[in-house]
Amino acid sequence: MTSVRPDDQPPELAELDLLDEIGPLGDCLADFEDGRINVFGGIPGERVVARIVRYRRRRKRMVSGLVHEVIEASPHRVPAPCQYFGACTGCQWQHVSYSHQLVLKRGYVERNVSEYPALSSSDIEPCIPAPSLYGYRNHARFTIRREGSPGFVNRITRRFVQTDECMLMAPGINRLADDLKGRAQETSQLSIRYGINTDDWLIQPKLKSKDIALESGQSHYTEELLGHTFRIASPSFFQVNTEQAERLAELVAETLELSGRESVVDAYAGVGTFAILLAGSAKRIITIEESAAAIRDAASNASGIENVEFIERKTEDVLDSMEARPDAVILDPPRSGCHPTVLEALIRLAPERTVYVSCDPEALARDLDVLVRGGFSIQSVRPIDMFPQTHHVETVALLGRI
Missing domain, CATH: 2.40.50.140 (Nucleic acid-binding proteins)
Incomplete structure (x- = not known):
């Protein structure tokens, strides 16, 4: 209440x-x-x-x-450009200059990491800026009021704010939402996912009103990253910033420095983004994902790529039973971070290089502390801004064995 x-x-x-x-x-x-x-x-x-x-x-x-x-x-x-800023709390930092947003994000990562004595010597690099400060989101979750109009709920007051557009959303999402305005009374929540590079979309749930001409209820949509087409099912995770997701994939590749001879584990793999984009740089990639929908997407996305193997199980179960040491591991867990068994298995397997991609600095710092005390060393920590105008920050950390 x-x-x-x-x-x-x-x-x-x-x-x-x-x-x-x-x-x-x-x-x-x-x-x-x-x-x-x-x-x-x-x-x-x-x-x-x-x-x-x-x-x-x-x-x-x-x-x-x-x-x-x-x-x-x-x-x-700075002046916030959105007319709904403050009433809608989806953006927290429109009133902060972008250069200072990057400083705050780096500082937030640094503050969480510095809380652990084992990590106190870690150097946090400057936050990588996003090329687009608005219009970057490929996924919107709207609340729908009785009259069928979309909007958002203020997280403090819990009051509904009807919006004509959201400045963070890709123009295609705002266009689709505008077409549904006043017609979506049959649902209270609406999700729109949009392929910025494909003009493909997915609207859930399926809307049955005869007044709605738009296709809805699709099982999946497609998006392109770095020349590859990705199928993304409705339940599957995909980065909300397509443009910066390409930079994130490039950053992971640059950080790993694969030579083509390595065996790589891609844990919490989602639709296979990292595995597929890195397949040409590794000897073998083992992709682990517990979501059945996401692993089906990943297998479809990797059609024709022969050195990627897919395992539909929990990451902790697979790594706990793994005996052969991989040369490199990619971790991209949910916001809560890695399961403790995953960290224990990594300490036992001792891969030469581990890249940890995190969307929560607090969980990242907690897990890095466990790994460092287990024999890893932190070689780099690089924040990357996937979410301009908000406090959220992605971080890519590279760990090696001592």
């Missing part, structure tokens, strides 16, 4: 000094009453007047702040 202050009551305001630290949701932090609260819309070091929002989540009392007025502005503050 969630409750917030009704609109007809005057807002509760408080003057706050924003701390230097960024919280895990991308908000600033500030001392307030007897604790510390998240404050949306600020920049570290600013003094602001914030609207205080008190609410309950999962029977727990919560307090957050929304910047109402800036008293002392950061030099990194």
Whole structure:
């Protein structure tokens, strides 16, 4: 049950000094009453007047702040271009200059890594910028209200914000959403996935209204990366930034420096992006993925590539029973990080090179600590910005054996 202050009551305001630290949701932090609260819309070091929002989540009392007025502005503050910024909390940092967004993202990775003594000497490289700051997302999840119009829900107030467009979405997604406006009453949630390089799309769920001319309910769509066509089923994971996904794949290849003689394990492989793009640089690639839909996609995507093997099982089960030592391992786990058994197996197998791709610096630091204490050394840590205007950051770490 969630409750917030009704609109007809005057807002509760408080003057706050924003701390230097960024919280895990991308908000600033500030001392307030007897604790510390998240404050949306600020920049570290600013003094602001914030609207205080008190609410309950999962029977727990919560307090957050929304910047109402800036008293002392950061030099990194810029006008947010989106008319919905603040009402919609999907973007956290439109008001932050892009150069400073990169500094904040590197700092967030560094702060998490530095919490572990075994990682204290690790050097965090500058964050690789994204070429497109808006219009990059290939996947949108909309909330649909009764009148059939798409929008998003503010994560603090839980209020619905109807939107005519989202500036982060690829133009093709905004076009499809506009075609569905006022016609999608039959569902409360709508997912649109779009092939930026193919103009292919997938809309779920299937919409049965005769007023909707668009095809929906597709089982999959296609996208192109670095000259390869990838089939992506509705349940399968795929990076939301197609343009930067190509740079990520190139970065993994550059980091591994394969010679063509190596045996490689691609763990948590999804639709096979890394394995397929690296197949020409390795002797053999073993691809591990527990999702049946994703492994079917991967096998289809690798049609004609003979040195890629697919295993549909949990990564921890496969690595735990693996006896032959691979030359290199790619880890690209979900946000929660690697299963402890995966880390134990890696320590036992001791591959020469391990590349860990992570979307959560906290989970990455936790897992790197285990691996370093188990005999690995960190050779590089490179953040890459897959999500401009948000606090999210991808990180590519290279580990070797001591």
